[in-house]
Amino acid sequence: MAGRKVIITGVPGVGKSTVVNGALAKLKEEGITYQSLNFGTFMFEVAQKEGYAKDRDEMRKLDKDVQKNLQKLAAKAMSQIPGNVLIDTHASVKTPKGYLAGLPEWVLRELMPDVIVLVETDEDQILLRRISDATRVRDMEGAGGIAEHQQFNRSFGASYAMTTGCTIKIIRNQDFLLERATMDMADVLR
Numbered sequence: 001m002a003g004r005k006v007i008i009t010g011v012p013g014v015g016k017s018t019v020v021n022g023a024l025a026k027l028k029e030e031g032i033t034y035q036s037l038n039f040g041t042f043m044f045e046v047a048q049k050e051g052y053a054k055d056r057d058e059m060r061k062l063d064k065d066v067q068k069n070l071q072k073l074a075a076k077a078m079s080q081i082p083g084n085v086l087i088d089t090h091a092s093v094k095t096p097k098g099y100l101a102g103l104p105e106w107v108l109r110e111l112m113p114d115v116i117v118l119v120e121t122d123e124d125q126i127l128l129r130r131i132s133d134a135t136r137v138r139d140m141e142g143a144g145g146i147a148e149h150q151q152f153n154r155s156f157g158a159s160y161a162m163t164t165g166c167t168i169k170i171i172r173n174q175d176f177l178l179e180r181a182t183m184d185m186a187d188v189l190r
């Protein structure tokens with residue numbers, strides 16, 4: 001059987017990596033495995049080698065065409081990986097010049113996902129998680145800006161479903177309910 005391709009998205013700090021790691025640990029006990037890939041890491045390897053960025057949080061500030069080229073290279077590399085693949089990325093990236101589609105047509109045609117997951121929660125919870133995470137250089141914006149970004153991501157998701165025929169699954173990752181989000185994610189991956 002051909003492997004499954006699942007794309008996981010969510011605004012920075014919503015907790016997508018935390019939920020994914022929990023779900024993969026559960027599935028491993030059942031003998032279900034995925035190669036877990038981070039789109040940003042694939043982009044950053046090239047960005048760092050070419051001298052465009054010194055850390056991953058600088059990438060969203062790069063010129064749009066540079067970011068698009070990095071996207072293209074990352075998608076091509078990831079499309080070569082066989083088996084069940086899970087890709088941790090963004091439906092859209094908030095750049096200083098506006099929203100950049102995270103999965104434009106040329107990226108989707110390489111990846112052809114079965115399902116795209118949107119991880120969401122209330123904007124005030126995301127704001128607090130960003131403030132508490134000292135390991136990253138998070139963009140500081142208010143709850144209104146985060147709400148707008150989540151709303152845009154649903155619109156991007158609809159257009160991605162139109163392009164590929166994939167399904168869109170929304171998973172809520174609320175405070176104190178991480179276990180529920182993890183179970184929902186595991187159900188999508190089974």
Ligand code: AP5
Pocket residue numbers: 010011012013014015016017018019038039040041043056057058059060067071088089090093101102103129130132133136173174175176177178
């Ligand atoms: P990436 O590395 O994916 O950055 P990110 O969005 O900041 O992702 P993180 O993994 O850091 O955040 P997360 O939401 O997964 O949260 P976490 O689990 O850490 O991408 C880096 C860069 O690559 C991007 O900025 C962009 O430039 C580029 N890029 C990537 N894809 C691209 C694309 N397609 N096109 C163009 N550019 C692209 O959790 C955060 C915190 O919340 C933690 O402290 C955690 O403990 C806490 N938490 C999680 N869940 C809960 C809960 N239920 N309750 C309470 N706390 C919780």
